[in-house]
Amino acid sequence: MSADINLLRNIGIIAHIDAGKTTVTERMLYLSGAKHRVGRVDHGTTDTDDDPEEQERGITIFSACVKYRWDKYHINLLDTPGHVDFTAEVERCLRVLDGAVVVFSAREGVEAQSETVWRQADRYNVPRIVFINKMDREGADFDSVFNDIGPRLGGRPVAVELPVGQGPTHVNNPFRGVIDLVDLKFLQFDPETEGKEVRQTDIPDELMDDALLWREQLLETVCEIDEDAMALVMEDQEVPVDVIRKALRKGCIEQTIQPVLCGSALHGIGVQPLMTAVGHYLPSPLDRPPVEGFNPKKPDQQLIRKPDPTEPFSALVFKILPAKTGDNYWIRIYSGQLKQNSRVYCPNRDKKENVAQLWQIHASKKERDGQTETLAAGDICCVIGPRFAITGDTLCDTQNQIELPSITFADTVLSMAIEPENTGDRKKLDDTLDMLRRQDPTFRAVDNEELGQTIISGMGELHLEVIQHRLTRDFGLNVKFYKPRVNYRETIGGTADVIGVCNRQMGATQMFARLSVRVSPLEDSSATPIVFDRLPPDTLLQGDVRHAAIQELRDRAEGGGVLAGFPLSGIKLEAYDAEVSEEGGIEEVAFRIAAGDAFDKALEKAGPVLLEPIMKVEVTTPEDYMGELVGDLQQRRALIAATETRGAMTVITAHAPLKELFGYSSAVRSLSQGRAGSSMEPLGYQPAPKEDAHSFQF
Structure with missing residues (x-):
């Protein structure tokens, strides 16, 4: 690794599924000389998708790290999944990266998971550049994707390249290269060398007017960022290339702009300029705050x-x-x-x-x-x-200790009961599940002793399916799998004041305690429960006994609700009064019992409510199939939030209960003869139908 940290770039490739992240990574490795042959996702020969599950499905499941050198720069590159079930892989990578390349498909544009990864990058303050990929695909539309980045993502894209042509070779004006708006040159990429040889020529006359118009927009942005560039423009002088790049780098690192490039990673078109842009515009570790x-x-x-x-x-x-x-x-x-x-x-x-x-x-x-x-x-x-x-x-360091902020991951939304085929496999299954938990922070496994089963939980159907295959194929376990179930939550419908009581004879001791508790809903029904000690300062309840009563409420709030034991959320508990026996002592056990009694009474009186997870679903389809797909969504209790036209395709955005979406991707393909695609991501929770309250147990 380079001794000069200025020349180090820790970057990630992030995008919606099938936008071409892994193909971009493979092409970068090939063009940098880190490998001698370009791997293909559809052939299962890529370096970063080296797991059998990834090769079979043709998607990235696990994040992978590769290193290469380009020009004077040393690059650590993390290739991440695009499927929402594996969004934790994106989360953990963005936490440690200095910059990112966001890949969009020129045909599909800004998609649902594109918005998710962009928001994740916002949350970790990661500067990014944009690569509009698949410019050689039918229906490619650079302008449409470019113009979507601002309103849909809150970004400010700045084009540093323009495509020459759009679409495959059989259209009237096929994609055949890019115009570098910084150097004002036409770049063509030799197909015989798979993009290794780049021919740089003057821009043809018929393309010059368009190029100058876009370059003027580029210079306007540069002048906003850099005073030297502004002074040169005011004096009608040419702005040097190094001044333009310096301004773009400053704006990118400050996250006020996102430089935009384009190409076709599959054919090596535009990837070399993208690699150069990583060095020019994305930060080194020194450019990031301590x-x-x-x-x-x-x-x-x-x-x-x-x-x-x-x-x-x-x-x-x-x-x-x-x-x-x-x-x-x-x-x-x-x-x-x-x-x-x-x-x-x-x-x-x-x-x-x-x-x-x-x-x-x-x-x-x-x-x-x-x-x-x-x-x-x-x-x-x-x-x-x-x-x-x-x-x-x-x-x-052992002597100079520091604890850095950790990484937070989303809650699981789907569970499944499993059990070994024979008792001899129990220990091996437990050890394997423990290993998978350490590897995947969004995977949960909890033993249900009453049923003799283990409940495993994950981020979706595909996530649990991958876990199944790993248990049976990779680890050779004989395991029974039961039907997946949704991870509900419980909350309350109103406010209630109750008095919890303990009045018990224990041996020779009569234990008595009363605790007054108020329960009320929080504005955010998915928020973690909170407990407040509102007991008056002069109450007889002090010290360890007072702490025990409040801790019992907290312990119960962290446990399950009264409907079916699902995790509680969106509730506030306040202990505001206590009464002790005039004759007996103040017992810690008595107030724990009183607190538990108050908790149960409070939830029942406030009206327990079952919450079901809601998903944001995005379906991209030809217009011909829109009616059938909307009808199917409505049968699944979905609310259609929006429809819009993107090129030749129609995009349907809907909010639907996860319970109704099992097998949905297969249904979409069936209803559209394989021509529509769908994606989904968690949106939140809402009250479930009352009839669902009676069918929770595995």
Whole structure:
């Protein structure tokens, strides 16, 4: 890895499914010389989709890291999934990246998952550039995609390239190259060398007017960012290329603009300029703010770490790949240096960890001959040796401790009961599920002792299907699988005041306690329950007994509701009065019992409500099939939120209960003769039909 952190780029490729992320990654590896043959997604020969499940389905499921050099730059590139079921892979990658390339299909444009990954990048303040891919596809429309980025994503796109032609070779004006608006040159890519040879010529006269119009828009943006450029324009002088690039870089890093390029990754058209743009416009670790954290021994003490090898060591674990020879911990080093055979501290677990080996990463494996002695600030690498840390944990210097913000993941929405075919497989199944939990932070597995089953939960049908295949094919387990069920939640319909009572004879002791509790709904029905201690300061209930009563309410709120034991959300509990016996003492057990009694009474009196998860569904279809698809959605209790025309296709946006969407992608293909496609993402929760309240148990 480069000793100059200025030349390091930690980037991710993010997009909607099938926009061409993995193809872009493969082409970058080939053009940089990191591999000698271009892999194909449809042939299952790509470097980053190296899992059998990915090769069979032709989609990315697991994030992968590759390294290459381009020009003077050293690139760590993370290829991420596009399917919403695996959005956690995008979440964890964006948490540790400095920049991103957002890929859009020139035909489909800004799609549902495009919006999701863009919002994720916003949340982590990740600067990004845009690549409009598949310009050689039927129905490609550069202008339409470009013009959608502002209103749909809240971005500010700035074109630095224009396509020459659009669509495949049989149309009147096929896609055959790009115009570089910075250098004002026409770039053509040799098909014989799969895009390795680029021919740069003057822009043809018939294209010059259009190019100058777009370049004028580019210069207007540059002048807003850079005063030197503004002064040159005011004096009617030519703005040098290096001034334009400097301004675009500044705007990109400050996230006020997103430079836009275009091409066809499948044929190598426009990928070399994209690789150059990564170096020109996306930030190095030095261009990003220092990472912030706190002293784990003094949580109120805020700390920062600069991306400097001389600072105390700090890093974040963002992925764990279990292995027989020792789990592979993928980390991003934010400050200091990490040496092989050293000791570090994990503040989240309050444990010291060994760093036995350091490796560079290629795809999902350790890079061949990639073991190294030392790595420094800015690097992304694999560590072997830790045993206690989990995804989102910090590793830091043992003497200069810091805890960095962790990674938050969405709640699971779908569950399934499983059990081993025979008792002999129980231990192996438990060990395997534990390993999968460490690898995938959105996967849950909880034993149901009453039924003798294990309930596994995930982000959707495809997520659970992949888990099934891994258990049976990869780990050779004989497991029974039951029908997937939706993960509901429970809340309340109103406000209630109740008094919880304990009046019991225990041995020779008469225990008495009363606790007054008010329960009310929160504005956000999906919010985590909160409990307040509103007991008067002069109450007889003090110390450990008071704490026990409040803690019992918190413990019960973190448990299940009264309908079917689903997680509670959107409720507020307030303990505001207590009464003790005049004769007996104040017993901690008595007030725990009274608090539990108050909790049950409060939920019943306030009116328990079942909440079902709602998905945002986006269907892209030819106009001919729109009526049948809308009718089918309405039968699934969907609310049609919007319809719009994008080129030759119609896009239907709907909000539908997850319960009604099992097998929906197959239904869409059937209703449209395979010509429509769909995607979905979690939207929120809403009250479920009353009849659903009686059919929860597995």
